[in-house]
Amino acid sequence: MKMYDVIIIGGGSAGLAAALEINKFRKSKILLLERDAELGGILLQCIHNGFGLKVFKEELTGPEYAERFIDELHEKGIEYKLNSMVIKLHPDKRVEYANIEEGFVTIQAKAVILTMGCYERSAGAIGLPGNRPSGVMTAGAAQKYLNIDGYLVGKNVFILGSGDIGLIMARRMILEGANVLGVAEILPFSGGLKRNIVQCLDDYDIPLYLSHTVTEIKGESKISSVVISKVKDFVPIPGTEIEFEVDALLLSVGLIPENGLSEACGIDMDSRTKGPIVNESYQTNIDGIFACGNVLHVHDLVDFVTEESRRAGQAVVKYLENQLEKSDNHIEMISKDGVSYIVPQQVNVNNINDKLELFLRVQKEYRDVNLVVRSNDTIIKTIRKKHMAPAEMEQIKLKVEDFDSVIGSISISVEERQ
Amino acid sequence: MYDVIIIGAGISGATIARELSRYDLKTIILDKEYDVATEATMANSAIIHSGHDPLPGTLKAKFNILGNRMYKQMSTELDIPFMECGGMVLATNKEEHILIEELYARGIENGLQSHELQMLNREDILLLEPNLSDHVISGLNLPTTAVTFPWEAAIANIENAMDNGVELALENKVVKIEKNDYFTVTTNKDVYKGRIVINATGIFGSDVANLISKATFETKARRGEYYVLDKDVRVANRVLYPAPSEKGKGVIITPQYHGNTLLGPTSEFVDFEDVSKTTASGLEYIKTNSQKLVKNIPFHKIVRSFAGGRATSSNGDFIIEESDVKGFINVCGIESPGLTAAPAIAVYVVGEIVGNILKLIKKEDFSPLRKPVVRTFELSNDELNELFKEDKRYSKMICRCEKVTEGEIVDSINRNCGARSIVGVKNRSRAGSGRCQGGFCQSEVINILARELNIDKQQVVYSKTGSEILIGKTKGEK
Numbered sequence: 001m002k003m004y005d006v007i008i009i010g011g012g013s014a015g016l017a018a019a020l021e022i023n024k025f026r027k028s029k030i031l032l033l034e035r036d037a038e039l040g041g042i043l044l045q046c047i048h049n050g051f052g053l054k055v056f057k058e059e060l061t062g063p064e065y066a067e068r069f070i071d072e073l074h075e076k077g078i079e080y081k082l083n084s085m086v087i088k089l090h091p092d093k094r095v096e097y098a099n100i101e102e103g104f105v106t107i108q109a110k111a112v113i114l115t116m117g118c119y120e121r122s123a124g125a126i127g128l129p130g131n132r133p134s135g136v137m138t139a140g141a142a143q144k145y146l147n148i149d150g151y152l153v154g155k156n157v158f159i160l161g162s163g164d165i166g167l168i169m170a171r172r173m174i175l176e177g178a179n180v181l182g183v184a185e186i187l188p189f190s191g192g193l194k195r196n197i198v199q200c201l202d203d204y205d206i207p208l209y210l211s212h213t214v215t216e217i218k219g220e221s222k223i224s225s226v227v228i229s230k231v232k233d234f235v236p237i238p239g240t241e242i243e244f245e246v247d248a249l250l251l252s253v254g255l256i257p258e259n260g261l262s263e264a265c266g267i268d269m270d271s272r273t274k275g276p277i278v279n280e281s282y283q284t285n286i287d288g289i290f291a292c293g294n295v296l297h298v299h300d301l302v303d304f305v306t307e308e309s310r311r312a313g314q315a316v317v318k319y320l321e322n323q324l325e326k327s328d329n330h331i332e333m334i335s336k337d338g339v340s341y342i343v344p345q346q347v348n349v350n351n352i353n354d355k356l357e358l359f360l361r362v363q364k365e366y367r368d369v370n371l372v373v374r375s376n377d378t379i380i381k382t383i384r385k386k387h388m389a390p391a392e393m394e395q396i397k398l399k400v401e402d403f404d405s406v407i408g409s410i411s412i413s414v415e416e417r418q
Numbered sequence: 419m420y421d422v423i424i425i426g427a428g429i430s431g432a433t434i435a436r437e438l439s440r441y442d443l444k445t446i447i448l449d450k451e452y453d454v455a456t457e458a459t460m461a462n463s464a465i466i467h468s469g470h471d472p473l474p475g476t477l478k479a480k481f482n483i484l485g486n487r488m489y490k491q492m493s494t495e496l497d498i499p500f501m502e503c504g505g506m507v508l509a510t511n512k513e514e515h516i517l518i519e520e521l522y523a524r525g526i527e528n529g530l531q532s533h534e535l536q537m538l539n540r541e542d543i544l545l546l547e548p549n550l551s552d553h554v555i556s557g558l559n560l561p562t563t564a565v566t567f568p569w570e571a572a573i574a575n576i577e578n579a580m581d582n583g584v585e586l587a588l589e590n591k592v593v594k595i596e597k598n599d600y601f602t603v604t605t606n607k608d609v610y611k612g613r614i615v616i617n618a619t620g621i622f623g624s625d626v627a628n629l630i631s632k633a634t635f636e637t638k639a640r641r642g643e644y645y646v647l648d649k650d651v652r653v654a655n656r657v658l659y660p661a662p663s664e665k666g667k668g669v670i671i672t673p674q675y676h677g678n679t680l681l682g683p684t685s686e687f688v689d690f691e692d693v694s695k696t697t698a699s700g701l702e703y704i705k706t707n708s709q710k711l712v713k714n715i716p717f718h719k720i721v722r723s724f725a726g727g728r729a730t731s732s733n734g735d736f737i738i739e740e741s742d743v744k745g746f747i748n749v750c751g752i753e754s755p756g757l758t759a760a761p762a763i764a765v766y767v768v769g770e771i772v773g774n775i776l777k778l779i780k781k782e783d784f785s786p787l788r789k790p791v792v793r794t795f796e797l798s799n800d801e802l803n804e805l806f807k808e809d810k811r812y813s814k815m816i817c818r819c820e821k822v823t824e825g826e827i828v829d830s831i832n833r834n835c836g837a838r839s840i841v842g843v844k845n846r847s848r849a850g851s852g853r854c855q856g857g858f859c860q861s862e863v864i865n866i867l868a869r870e871l872n873i874d875k876q877q878v879v880y881s882k883t884g885s886e887i888l889i890g891k892t893k894g895e896k
């Protein structure tokens with residue numbers, strides 16, 4: 001059986017950044033396994049601008065952003081395999097993959113990093129009522145047909161869900177000459193970034209129907225129309241139906257971390273992020289298995305993925321050097337009022353260099369509030385926030401000193417300003 | 419001139435076709451749809467019932483018990499998934515306990531042996547079903563209950579029938595039937611002549627029967643809706659039925675061969691065009707009622723919902739008889755337990771009805787075996803590497819959720835009764851049935867279909883004519 005120091009599963013922005021970071025600090029035998037025919041992950045189909053403002057201080061397209069990392073990977077001679085899908089991960093860090101050159105192969109690693117990204121919630125998962133004609137698909141699938149394969153999937157399009165991919169596809173379809181009749185969102189606020197609402201909908205006069213959902217899909221072989229209705233507490237209100245004649249309905253109703261491998265391996269999951277529970281070093285409950293990027297929690301900005309994956313890479317270096325302290329004695333991070341999740345979920349202070357970066361999301365839209373970090377009743381930190389929304393991930397930095405007085409757990413909540 | 423024309427390529431038509439292919443007869447199956455097994459056979463609970471439920475003396479009772487005993491052999495010969503998981507009817511209160519005791523007596527009267535059903539108390543059941551809800555007090559254990567993969571059962575029967583000479587004509591909707599010395603069956607496309615016509619058209623049974631003479635029965639559509647849970651969660655180890663109540667059979671929890679769990683069905687009479695539509699209220703009913711028998715159902719693991727229509731006949735039983743027009747045989751009103759009963763119905767229809775009209779001569783070269791199907795997830799890595807040596811495409815993963823290789827997809831297209839659409843590939847190989855529902859692999863499946871069928875990608879259909887996915891090239895492409 002072939003041996004590696006680190007096996008990285010998934011060659012998207014997370015896998016690429018982690019591989020490069022490990023290589024930077026420690027000469028290691030690294031293998032990056034990617035299922036697709038190319039490295040880059042979801043970035044490859046995001047041909048719009050808006051990547052890299054933080055990491056490179058310039059606006060790049062998805063493929064351009066990915067290319068910088070792929071070029072560096074080549075330069076550094078880091079080993080990777082394409083068209084190679086990992087089919088099983090064992091808790092002892094054996095990894096099974098398959099490809100057309102080698103067949104089914106098992107290899108062993110000292111450390112594994114999970115960077116499998118996420119998949120889109122499907123029409124099936126949300127139980128859309130009505131027929132099952134063709135022309136109903138996720139926005140990401142339509143994006144792939146359009147940007148990678150060069151095909152259009154509809155001329156009169158409606159979009160359900162205001163996630164970023166849906167918004168970006170609305171603009172993209174218009175540019176290809178299609179009509180985009182509207183976007184319906186079941187929540188009273190959008191699921192996408194503000195800048196995408198402005199640049200992709202407002203600029204093209206595409207109506208956004210908040211508190212609306214699809215209540216019927218019509219059509220025999222191909223979708224012929226969708227009916228949307230206004231909702232109150234998620235229940236459609238009779239009499240508010242609007243029907244649109246369409247030949248495609250695109251869904252942008254959420255991304256779900258792709259954790260089939262992780263769950264089968266026995267990794268503990270967080271029911272809110274749908275990703276593994278990790279500690280300050282991005283290590284899961286299984287020793288030597290780490291996770292970062294969209295597989296850990298859904299990110300809206302690739303720059304955050306890159307930074308998070310670099311930190312995970314640094315932690316893996318420490319792990320390989322036996323410098324990560326093992327201890328069950330950790331601080332729990334608790335999401336209180338208004339906070340839907342925090343990553344990492346557990347913290348061992350002794351493994352933090354100088355500061356810890358936390359990501360969190362809030363449950364609804366807030367204006368002029370405070371994010372308050374507490375341990376028991378002691379306030380550790382208060383951050384003033386002009387505006388927060390579930391679509392926009394928040395980042396908090398805690399210094400090592402901040403943990404001096406902490407016992408047991410830390411909670412974070414959204415609070416009114418006094 | 420055909421000896422036998424079968425109308426309808428559901429499980430009833432499929433098993434009859436295979437049974438006929440044992441004999442020296444010229445047989446054709448006609449179906450109005452783009453693929454076989456698209457109606458009731460596509461949307462049901464997949465349960466091979468033990469025979470405890472139908473009323474004694476009915477055709478349902480008779481063919482249920484006979485069919486259950488034939489399934490294992492049929493599944494082995496045709497390589498159809500078959501899971502002998504057992505089943506149990508559960509009671510949550512005194513009245514229901516009395517009801518399941520009645521079911522016990524009914525099962526015995528229907529001919530079940532004492533080892534085929536037992537009453538169990540809560541403690542015994544908990545050992546078998548740790549996820550049981552707190553409400554359950556007792557149960558009727560039915561070890562011969564099993565689970566099949568319904569459309570593969572129909573596809574496999576038709577494939578084997580075709581390997582043995584039967585013809586299949588799809589997209590042929592029967593619109594007219596006349597009889598002189600023989601039958602003339604007219605479809606939207608063609609005219610077929612035959613000595614015998616078998617009407618196995620599910621919910622359309624009485625409509626098609628009425629094309630030749632006034633039917634003595636009426637078939638109505640009773641819709642059932644379902645949720646499907648992802649395959650990595652085990653809610654129950656065996657089929658769990660609620661005790662039947664006035665309101666119907668209630669929501670059944672059914673583990674599936676590939677690891678998924680079905681929750682459903684509902685029961686509601688609807689117009690024919692609405693049988694496969696899911697509704698918000700139906701799905702809500704399932705969520706509420708499925709929690710009666712087990713706890714901790716992970717509803718966030720739902721991957722799909724679907725609906726199908728049972729062909730309920732006006733006399734409440736199966737109708738399996740030659741009509742007043744000689745040679746016109748109705749196999750109608752085949753609602754549950756029709757999937758279970760199908761192989762037994764086929765033997766009866768061919769042996770007792772067709773055999774009385776035509777002379778049945780056994781074919782010497784009949785082969786009961788279907789070429790085995792590769793299912794990657796069933797094989798060890800060593801076995802997979804053996805396959806890989808023969809054909810590299812068996813190591814190229816296309817569907818990552820269900821682990822389906824290109825080899826399996828190509829095979830599903832190139833058999834008799836092979837896939838011609840994206841849904842056809844999905845139903846045969848499972849590519850696209852997992853949690854992402856084809857989000858990642860559909861474009862790859864389109865490429866493979868186009869290549870194997872030698873058509874342009876824009877001609878590849880989703881499910882039927884007119885359901886193409888790619889409708890044009892982008893501005894940059896020519």
Ligand SMILES: Cc1cc2nc3c(=O)[nH]c(=O)nc-3n(C[C@H](O)[C@H](O)[C@H](O)COP(=O)(O)OP(=O)(O)OC[C@H]3O[C@@H](n4cnc5c(N)ncnc54)[C@H](O)[C@@H]3O)c2cc1C
Binds near residue numbers: 085
């Ligand atoms: C449509 C869309 C638009 C976006 N727009 C922006 C934007 O404008 N600006 C911005 O900053 N950010 C944007 N983002 C966010 C950002 O691009 C993503 O969050 C980031 O690229 C995710 O990186 P990742 O490596 O975690 O996942 P991915 O890029 O999804 O990579 C995961 C990789 O793992 C592989 N993989 C999965 N399972 C296996 C397996 N079993 N074996 C082998 N390989 C496997 C996959 O093939 C894939 O290549 C957008 C995201 C999307 C989806």
Ligand SMILES: Cc1cc2nc3c(=O)[nH]c(=O)nc-3n(C[C@H](O)[C@H](O)[C@H](O)COP(=O)(O)OP(=O)(O)OC[C@H]3O[C@@H](n4cnc5c(N)ncnc54)[C@H](O)[C@@H]3O)c2cc1C
Binds near residue numbers: 458640
């Ligand atoms: C919700 C539900 C749950 C069920 N659960 C179970 C179960 O767990 N166990 C069990 O044993 N049974 C179950 N059943 C019953 C079982 O599914 C049916 O008995 C069985 O599938 C019926 O098969 P069929 O071939 O008679 O009909 P179908 O599968 O409906 O096939 C009829 C075929 O006839 C074709 N057709 C119709 N009209 C024409 C025409 N004019 N010209 C050409 N072709 C035509 C149709 O296209 C169709 O392909 C269930 C049924 C439903 C709906």
